[in-house]
Each structure stands twice: as C-alpha cells, then as structure tokens.
Amino acid sequence: MxxxxxxxxxxxxxxxxxxxxxxxxxxxxxxxxxxxxxxxxxxxxxxxxxxxxxxxxxxxxxxxxxxxxxxxxxxxxxxxxxxxxxxxxxxxxxxxxxxxxxxxxxxxxxxxxxxxxxxxxxxxxxxxxxxxxxxxxxxxxxxxxxxxxxxxxxxxxxxxxxxxxxxxxxxxxxxxxxxxxxxxxxxxxxxxxxxxxxxxxxxxxxxxxxxxxxxxxxxxxxxxxxxxxxxxxxxxxxxxxxxxxxxxxxxxxxxxxxxxxxxxxxxxxxxxxxxRNERTAANGPVTVQVAGRSPVQGQLIDVSADGLGCLLPRGAAVSVGDRVTVTVGLSGATFEAGADVVRRADRTNGSELGLHLTSVPAAAQRQIESYVAA
CATH class of the missing domain: 1.10.287.950 (Methyl-accepting chemotaxis protein)
Incomplete structure (x- = not known):
C-alpha cells in the first residue's frame, strides 16, 4: 500500500x-x-x-x-x-x-x-x-x-x-x-x-x-x-x-x-x-489400522511433535493399548507412522482417539514440527 x-x-x-x-x-x-x-x-x-x-x-x-x-x-x-x-x-x-x-x-x-x-x-x-x-x-x-x-x-x-x-x-x-x-x-x-x-x-x-x-x-x-x-x-x-x-x-x-x-x-x-509438546489444531484425513483388522478412516483433530488426535466413526474397533499404523494427510502431504492408542473417548459424533507417535520417519517429523511451529 x-x-x-x-x-x-x-x-x-x-x-x-x-x-x-x-x-x-x-x-x-x-x-x-x-x-x-x-x-x-x-x-x-x-x-x-x-x-x-x-x-x-x-x-x-x-x-x-x-x-x-x-x-x-x-x-x-x-x-x-x-x-x-x-x-x-x-x-x-x-x-x-x-x-x-x-x-x-x-x-x-x-x-x-x-x-x-x-x-x-x-x-x-x-x-x-x-x-x-x-x-x-x-x-x-x-x-x-x-x-x-x-x-x-x-x-x-x-x-x-x-x-x-x-x-x-x-x-x-x-x-x-x-x-x-x-x-x-x-x-x-x-x-x-x-x-x-x-x-x-x-x-x-x-x-x-x-x-x-x-x-x-x-x-x-x-x-x-x-x-x-x-x-x-x-x-x-x-x-x-x-x-x-x-x-x-x-x-x-x-x-x-x-x-x-x-x-x-x-x-x-x-x-x-x-x-510436554503442545497440540496444534489440524485438519486432514487419517487412516488408523490395527494389525489383522480392516483400516478405519477418520479425521485429524490436532497434532504435536510426538502425538496426534483424531476422530473415527463411533464404534470403531480400536482400543486403548492397541499398537496401530496411522496414515496422516497434513498440509497437502501424507506420511505414515507407528503409534500407540493412549486415549479413547466415545462421543455423539464419533470416537475420539489420542495417539502417541512411536515410529516417525525423519521427513514426516520435520513436516510435523514445521506445521506446529507455523
């Protein structure tokens, strides 16, 4: 101007x-x-x-x-x-x-x-x-x-x-x-x-x-x-x-x-x-799969340097303590990581999960940190 x-x-x-x-x-x-x-x-x-x-x-x-x-x-x-x-x-x-x-x-x-x-x-x-x-x-x-x-x-x-x-x-x-x-x-x-x-x-x-x-x-x-x-x-x-x-x-x-x-x-x-890492609101597609079960599609809620939250359809066959593979779409890019389910809360609009990331590729980790710091 x-x-x-x-x-x-x-x-x-x-x-x-x-x-x-x-x-x-x-x-x-x-x-x-x-x-x-x-x-x-x-x-x-x-x-x-x-x-x-x-x-x-x-x-x-x-x-x-x-x-x-x-x-x-x-x-x-x-x-x-x-x-x-x-x-x-x-x-x-x-x-x-x-x-x-x-x-x-x-x-x-x-x-x-x-x-x-x-x-x-x-x-x-x-x-x-x-x-x-x-x-x-x-x-x-x-x-x-x-x-x-x-x-x-x-x-x-x-x-x-x-x-x-x-x-x-x-x-x-x-x-x-x-x-x-x-x-x-x-x-x-x-x-x-x-x-x-x-x-x-x-x-x-x-x-x-x-x-x-x-x-x-x-x-x-x-x-x-x-x-x-x-x-x-x-x-x-x-x-x-x-x-x-x-x-x-x-x-x-x-x-x-x-x-x-x-x-x-x-x-x-x-x-x-x-x-210790703050969660940042996020939006994107998420796929959660437990070994031996069918993958479940959901929506990303938030993300941090070592975890993420997502919303799955109510009644999804995922429980606290399950070790899962999660595929996340974030800022136009997609990455796959290993995670543990540490929290589950069934709500009227679906089942909210808290995942602790245990195995994240370096490129995906940089992508997450860049998104959180933005």
Missing part, C-alpha cells in the same frame, strides 16, 4: 511537472527530486516502522507462547503431584481395608467351619437321643411285661396261701395223724407269703422304673426338640456366615477394582506429565 501511494504521488508530481511550463527549468527539477526523495525516505521509514511492529509482535507472541507452555507444564506437574498424592492416600487406606477384608474373610470362614462342626455334632446328638428314646420305649414295654408277670406270680402266691390255709384246717381236724401235713402246710404258707412280698417289691420297683423311664423319655424328647432348635439356629447362622463371606468377597473385588482404577489414574497422570 505504501509503495503504491508513493508511485501515485510521484506520478502526479511528474504529470504536474509535464503540464507546467518548461520554463521552470532546473530549479523545478531540483524541487521535484527533493520531493521524490522525501517521499521515498518517508515510505522507507514507514516500512521500517511496520517491520519493527511485526518483529515486536512476533517476539511478544513467542514470549506469550513460551509463558503459556511453562504454565501448562507447571499445571501438568501440579496435577500429577495432586493425583499421585491423592492416589497414595487412597491406596494406603484401601490397603487397610484390604487387610480388614482379609480378617473378615478369615473370621467368616472360621465361623462357617465352627457352624458346620456344631451342626454335625448336633445331628449326632439328635441321632443318639432318638436312639436312646427308642431304647427307653422298648424298656418301658419290657417293664410292662415284667409287671404283668409279677401280677400273675402274686395271684399264684395268693392262691397258694389259700391252699395252705385249707391244708392247715384239714390237718387240725385230723389231729395227731395230720401233724406232718400241718408242718408242710405251714412251710407252703410261709413260702407263699414270702413270694407275695417279693412280688409286691418287684411290682413297686417296676412301677418306679416305669416312672423313671417315662421321665427319661420326656427328657429325651425335650433334648431332641432343643437340639432341633439348635440345628435350626445353626442353619440360620450358617446362612449368615455364607452371606457374610459373599459380601466380603464382593467387597474385596470392589476394592481390587478401585485399586486398579487408581493405578490407571496414576498412569494417566504419568502420560499427562510426559505430554
């Missing part, structure tokens, strides 16, 4: 000079040369001023970029330190939880074992008590039989006493001839009396035994009922122990998953710290 203005001004001056009188002579030419020189000097000064402004602006912009880079680096470092400190505290507390979970698991296992042992002992006790109850029932029946036999013996003894009494009466009637018979009758009477007394004692003993057996049967029945309640309680306690064991296992699994997530968070922080 300044050069054009100078040319127009000079042209106008020349035209004015040509239109004027030739009689102005050498004086007018000198004045015109002076004007032209002044205008040229003014234009050159303006060019120098503009160049200084451009240089100052570029210097300020470079300084601002450097300051922004330093600020970003400090922020990433602080973010990693905060993540590491938080992760360390959480990991320490989770480690305590893991130890408590282990103790709870051992306690639940021990409780389950004791419950199982008690249940088996209770089952054995019930079996023995039922066997004893059956034996008592049989004994009671046998005692009833003994009581019946004792009753029969008692009746026989009573009849024997009656016969002995009749024999004594008949011996008394016979006088001297019946003395020997009277002695025998007395012996029979004495034996009958002794038998009757023994029979009564047997009956009393059998009755007492029957009462004891009945009481023992009631006690055994109560024991069986009590043991059955113990078995039921042990069953409930065993169920509680099983539930506790399952809860502990789920808690242990949850704690393990949480610790893995904390480890993943630490890895993210480490990747954040490693990302």
């Amino acid at each position: 300044i050069v054009l203005w100078v040319l127009v001004t000079v042209g106008a001056a020349v035209a004015a000079y040509g239109a004027g009188s030739v009689r102005r002579g050498k004086r007018d030419r000198l004045e015109l040369d002076a004007v032209r020189a002044a205008l040229t000097a003014q234009a050159e000064q303006r060019e120098r001023d503009i160049e200084e402004l451009r240089s100052e602006r570029a210097s300020r912009l470079a300084g601002a970029q450097q300051e922004q880079s330093r600020n970003n680096h400090r922020l990433r470092r602080r973010a990693r330190e905060a993540i590491d400190e938080s992760g360390a505290v959480i990991t320490e507390r989770l480690q305590d939880v893991v130890e408590q979970v282990g103790a709870a698991r051992e306690a639940a296992t021990a409780t389950h074992g004791r419950v199982a042992t008690t249940s088996r002992a209770a089952a054995v006790m019930v079996s023995r008590a039922r066997s004893a109850d059956a034996s008592a029932t049989k004994l009671n029946a046998s005692l009833h039989q003994v009581a019946g036999i004792a009753g029969v013996i008692g009746e026989i003894a009573s009849q024997t006493r009656m016969l002995a009494l009749n024999a004594t009466i008949e011996a008394a009637r016979a006088g001297a001839a019946g003395k020997g018979f009277a002695v025998v009758a007395d012996e029979v009477k004495s034996l009958a009396t002794t038998t009757a007394e023994s029979t009564e004692q047997i009956a009393a003993t059998v009755a007492a035994l029957e009462a004891d057996v009945a009481e023992m049967g009631g006690t055994l029945t109560a024991i069986i009922g009590g043991v059955a309640e113990i078995e039921q309680a042990m069953g409930l306690l065993g169920g509680i122990a099983d539930n506790q064991h399952r809860i502990v296992e789920r808690l242990n699994s949850t704690v393990g998953a949480t610790m893995e997530q904390i480890q993943d968070l630490s890895e993210v922080a480490e990747r954040l710290e490693r990302r």
Whole structure:
C-alpha cells in the first residue's frame, strides 16, 4: 500500500511537472527530486516502522507462547503431584481395608467351619437321643411285661396261701395223724407269703422304673426338640456366615477394582506429565489400522511433535493399548507412522482417539514440527 501511494504521488508530481511550463527549468527539477526523495525516505521509514511492529509482535507472541507452555507444564506437574498424592492416600487406606477384608474373610470362614462342626455334632446328638428314646420305649414295654408277670406270680402266691390255709384246717381236724401235713402246710404258707412280698417289691420297683423311664423319655424328647432348635439356629447362622463371606468377597473385588482404577489414574497422570509438546489444531484425513483388522478412516483433530488426535466413526474397533499404523494427510502431504492408542473417548459424533507417535520417519517429523511451529 505504501509503495503504491508513493508511485501515485510521484506520478502526479511528474504529470504536474509535464503540464507546467518548461520554463521552470532546473530549479523545478531540483524541487521535484527533493520531493521524490522525501517521499521515498518517508515510505522507507514507514516500512521500517511496520517491520519493527511485526518483529515486536512476533517476539511478544513467542514470549506469550513460551509463558503459556511453562504454565501448562507447571499445571501438568501440579496435577500429577495432586493425583499421585491423592492416589497414595487412597491406596494406603484401601490397603487397610484390604487387610480388614482379609480378617473378615478369615473370621467368616472360621465361623462357617465352627457352624458346620456344631451342626454335625448336633445331628449326632439328635441321632443318639432318638436312639436312646427308642431304647427307653422298648424298656418301658419290657417293664410292662415284667409287671404283668409279677401280677400273675402274686395271684399264684395268693392262691397258694389259700391252699395252705385249707391244708392247715384239714390237718387240725385230723389231729395227731395230720401233724406232718400241718408242718408242710405251714412251710407252703410261709413260702407263699414270702413270694407275695417279693412280688409286691418287684411290682413297686417296676412301677418306679416305669416312672423313671417315662421321665427319661420326656427328657429325651425335650433334648431332641432343643437340639432341633439348635440345628435350626445353626442353619440360620450358617446362612449368615455364607452371606457374610459373599459380601466380603464382593467387597474385596470392589476394592481390587478401585485399586486398579487408581493405578490407571496414576498412569494417566504419568502420560499427562510426559505430554510436554503442545497440540496444534489440524485438519486432514487419517487412516488408523490395527494389525489383522480392516483400516478405519477418520479425521485429524490436532497434532504435536510426538502425538496426534483424531476422530473415527463411533464404534470403531480400536482400543486403548492397541499398537496401530496411522496414515496422516497434513498440509497437502501424507506420511505414515507407528503409534500407540493412549486415549479413547466415545462421543455423539464419533470416537475420539489420542495417539502417541512411536515410529516417525525423519521427513514426516520435520513436516510435523514445521506445521506446529507455523
């Protein structure tokens, strides 16, 4: 613009000079040369001023970029330190939880074992008590039989006493001839009396035994009922122990998953710290291919000296940790490089990937650095 203005001004001056009188002579030419020189000097000064402004602006912009880079680096470092400190505290507390979970698991296992042992002992006790109850029932029946036999013996003894009494009466009637018979009758009477007394004692003993057996049967029945309640309680306690064991296992699994997530968070922080190169917005075609799979077409989002971001169709078969070959179109040129997938975020318009370049040809590296520095 300044050069054009100078040319127009000079042209106008020349035209004015040509239109004027030739009689102005050498004086007018000198004045015109002076004007032209002044205008040229003014234009050159303006060019120098503009160049200084451009240089100052570029210097300020470079300084601002450097300051922004330093600020970003400090922020990433602080973010990693905060993540590491938080992760360390959480990991320490989770480690305590893991130890408590282990103790709870051992306690639940021990409780389950004791419950199982008690249940088996209770089952054995019930079996023995039922066997004893059956034996008592049989004994009671046998005692009833003994009581019946004792009753029969008692009746026989009573009849024997009656016969002995009749024999004594008949011996008394016979006088001297019946003395020997009277002695025998007395012996029979004495034996009958002794038998009757023994029979009564047997009956009393059998009755007492029957009462004891009945009481023992009631006690055994109560024991069986009590043991059955113990078995039921042990069953409930065993169920509680099983539930506790399952809860502990789920808690242990949850704690393990949480610790893995904390480890993943630490890895993210480490990747954040490693990302020292600023990303620059970019646009161009991208092809991402995992070995053994079909290539996926996408769009370039940004690029840095050691990585790039791209957007692939949603549901693309590319996962974090995959090693890929990426073909990138950047500034009218195309290059191919090896990369690792370090980030994936599924969005409504597709799947956004973050790639860390691991194998880049020298020409491609220069192309990337030139684009980022532009």
